Amino acid sequence: MLRTHTCGELRINDVKNVVTLCGWLQKSRDLGGMTFIDLRDRYGITQLVFNMESSAELCEKARKLGREFVLKVSGIVSERSNKNKNLATGEIEIIVNELTVLNSSETPPFTIEDNSDGGDDLRAKFRYLDIRRNPVKNNLLLRARMATETRNFLSNQKFIEVETPVLIKSTPEGARDFVVPSRMNQGQFYALPQSPQTFKQLLMVAGMDRYYQIVKCFRDEDLRADRQPEFTQIDCEMSFVDQEDVLQLFEQMVKHLFKTVKGVDIEPLQRITFSEAIKQYGSDKPDTRFEMKFVELTELVKGKNFPVFDNAEIVVGICAKSCAEYTRKQLDELTEFVKKPQIGASGLVYARVNSDGSIKSSVDKFYTADDLQEWVNAFDAKPGDLLLILAGQNEETKKALCELRLEMGTRLGLRDANKFSCLWVLDFPLLEFNEEENRYFAMHHPFTSPKPEDILLLDTKPKEVRANAYDMVINGVEVGGGSIRIFNKELQSKMFGILGFTKEEAQNQFGFLMNAFEYGAPPHGGIAFGFDRLCSLFGGENSIRDFIAFPKNNSGRDVMIDAPSAIDGKQLGELGLGVK
């Protein structure tokens, strides 16, 4: 080893020991007679001391070193007179008697500090320098810790890690696949997996009983903010279980992660059905760190000649506690907020419950004090509260109110990134109807099992069939989802029929799974967690990008290595391909 210790481990007990450290020059201070250097590595920072009086030559040499130079130093550990309590190594320093410059460095394009002066683009291009910064480094360490603890938990539960293939078969269902032209089978393509779904089901047919994998998946979508073309899942599947078994086991997993990684004991997970979630929060991934549930006023407010409400499919609102004092300006901001195109409401009705109990609304000319009192009763609002009400089409209005609720939660400081509210959302619809294509799509995927008691509705009222499907939601973020699978080939075949697959299409795309179901498939179910997202949530941040070592930008480019890029004609020729 070039070093005896790392820059993070020396303590007061090591005083008088002769040590050798390696690392990067973080900071250098020249105080005339003395030069101090902060030497940094992954493990911490240690202060180096060069003394002009005792070793002028060495001190002169040290003074010439720039930021991010790579150094190897030997010296004696000494107690600091001026201790730094913010630093684990802050009680000691190294009196250096040997200095080797292992490598020089150009001046970095941005400061390697917790708060860097570098913009996003610059830091992305020089990602290898950005990772030197504590915030990014700590995110990657957190991620590694999460992976380790996930594996520990699942191994203890007898889950077996099995690697499924990356070069698989393209399936038109769902999002777009990335494809890989085959040189040995010209004109044919592999696809990169959007998930190992069919393989994990085959592993259950194969009798592996409990499978897991932390695995890269791929989706060629137009990237919205914070989506990556390649992403990582914790993918799990188990046999001989019902939904309750899966819920309990993975609730334990998440508890284990919070406990071991964050030192946090979380509450038993709340449970809510899909339809209740939509009704109470306008979302199937509600942020339950705060209440502020929806209250529907549709019937209550009609017939008072207020056309906006009279013509609305739904009138629904929330009660913002202690916001009655909101200024005109603040209320205007909220109105602007809901009218933004991405929110899409046409306006916002409010009613203040004043401290004296009187009520002041934006629609006073249509509603009497008694009318408004009925609203207040419906919300169980108290003096000082503010009612915020939207009206319109059912689905759109709930979505808009969901956004307003989140906005109010943020304004009221109810969405603390270090507080965690976890819940299961249950009983998802099995199918959703796509007007454009005039057919049903599987809400989760075509292998999701309907609830046994709803199977009879498949032919008559497919919209009403509920699935044995579940999502885990933390702080309003869907971190995982899964289902109990169909394991019976007749039912699977029926599902493909409902989804508009011809027999040939089903056989062509999923024949191997249907065939496998002929040979004794066990009851099984599973779940997959979005690992990047789970890490960012544990790290208390919104963006997944800083929890990925080498992320891509919104155009799917890696700006550091400059990929994708053109390939030479010879290679294209070998693949039997032409670029149009």
Added chain:
Amino acid sequence: MLRTHTCGELRINDVKNVVTLCGWLQKSRDLGGMTFIDLRDRYGITQLVFNMESSAELCEKARKLGREFVLKVSGIVSERSNKNKNLATGEIEIIVNELTVLNSSETPPFTIEDNSDGGDDLRAKFRYLDIRRNPVKNNLLLRARMATETRNFLSNQKFIEVETPVLIKSTPEGARDFVVPSRMNQGQFYALPQSPQTFKQLLMVAGMDRYYQIVKCFRDEDLRADRQPEFTQIDCEMSFVDQEDVLQLFEQMVKHLFKTVKGVDIEPLQRITFSEAIKQYGSDKPDTRFEMKFVELTELVKGKNFPVFDNAEIVVGICAKSCAEYTRKQLDELTEFVKKPQIGASGLVYARVNSDGSIKSSVDKFYTADDLQEWVNAFDAKPGDLLLILAGQNEETKKALCELRLEMGTRLGLRDANKFSCLWVLDFPLLEFNEEENRYFAMHHPFTSPKPEDILLLDTKPKEVRANAYDMVINGVEVGGGSIRIFNKELQSKMFGILGFTKEEAQNQFGFLMNAFEYGAPPHGGIAFGFDRLCSLFGGENSIRDFIAFPKNNSGRDVMIDAPSAIDGKQLGELGLGVK
């Protein structure tokens, strides 16, 4: 849970307990009054008993069940009168009082037994049934165990698991990349990584200090037997180390794996230089489970008018202990063996050392008894030994003799799959000259560091420059390889020059790495292990295919899912591609 226990866990202490098991019908025996069923799951086999006298209906039902039906049974654990000592559960059986058929099964296309009657192709197509067989299942369990213990060891050594990207940039150097057309950047392609080499080096520049990953890699080569287009590596890199540090740490890792996975204490690793390995074994991956080292006779045998030896660049042989009694037929077989096109020798000379010390050779008309005695002395052969000698061009002859040595090792039972001989091969040449392209290629890769003492030879005698590169070889199989890397941009730039890259090409392909080296790269080095190969070696088998859950065949096809396959024109259009 549908079950209270697995089929592998009930013991004599559980007698009288009421239990519920789930699993597959392995075997059914109808003995008139009684029907016995072996119920199988991942964990084992438990015997079920149905009694015609006490519950005729249940027994009748049980008799109708076919192989691989999926069952759920409840009953009482009882002591067996006829105990099976070969089975962990062999002391008990279940007197069944409830039977549910969870799923039926077609008759499987081959027997689900340790020795199946299914051929390779059939088992590949029905891989999900093949995995139900103990040998394949146990290979996958071994693999999972290997991954867990690898991670345990590396985590304890402060290695951090970092995921590197799968969608990267194509580089013409080395083997052929699989490419992925980008829809969002038409005409451009990602490449799938052949290894995370440059990313792990960037992580060292980023200060991550110790990195590892068990990671899928991809190579679009014409597949030889037992090569897979996607394969898995244990990929590691460390900073502030020299070669000795890497050797010692990964020797410990392999020891840890042997100890924890196989319960075997291995000897400290032998070390041999590349040039010694070639000289003694004709291979840089010698099987050192047995000696039988090469002995060179070139000078000794010349000038006796035997033209084959007189005209040979090299005459070299091995001594097969106690093989003097080989029959004419056996010797003919060996001659045929070395004359096979893939071995390529023109003939084989032998000399028997008879039990009385007399020597009988196939070239007695050219060599006297005294001449032959000199040969015997050179080999230090004993009465009863057999000398096998080849002659010809240096490299080809050594390669052929290497094959003959392995063949003799196999014939003599010296290559026991359960005996392990591990060694480091050191001091590889940095460069190899390619006659066809008339230029040097990097023997490992362009980032491998020359030995400091050989750097001066780079300009004058590049062929003689040795690299700080090392391979780990177990039982004649290269399981891992790595090097200390160049971390200085001038040296890296010089290397690219020697490899015939123009400045522009180097910048275009590896610019991000060269740029990174401007900002304080630490000294670093690493290693990568072929995980599939390592697992097959630990499993005592030659083929890696049975240690991969869903392998591809020699044409790169997954015959189970039938991939690769055609994709529809719409998708091709979106990618801006045409199939020629």
